[in-house]
Amino acid sequence: xxxxxxxxxxxxxxxxxxxxxxxxxxxxxxxxxxxxxxxxxxxxxxxxxxxxxxxxxxxxxxxxxxxxxxxxxxx
Numbered sequence: 001x002x003x004x005x006x007x008x009x010x011x012x013x014x015x016x017x018x019x020x021x022x023x024x025x026x027x028x029x030x031x032x033x034x035x036x037x038x039x040x041x042x043x044x045x046x047x048x049x050x051x052x053x054x055x056x057x058x059x060x061x062x063x064x065x066x067x068x069x070x071x072x073x074x075x
Contacts, residue, residue, distance in 0.1 A: 036064075 017037050024033045044055040061070045 016039070020037055021033060038060075044052045046052060061067060
């Protein structure tokens with residue numbers, strides 16, 4: 001799962017996360033390698049099947065304790 005933001009892997013083992021990062025290391029640019037990777041069974045979707053990215057974003061904010069950062073006003 002890549003949403004254009006940092007990622008996190010959860011339902012896999014730490015070794016799988018390391019393997020994925022190592023695989024990406026030689027395949028894509030260093031700045032595109034996810035910092036956090038989360039394995040999920042399914043994505044939240046609309047009735048038409050589109051992934052609801054805002055729900056993933058809200059889940060990550062809650063799971064990683066970033067509520068204060070999320071409230072920061074941006075341009």
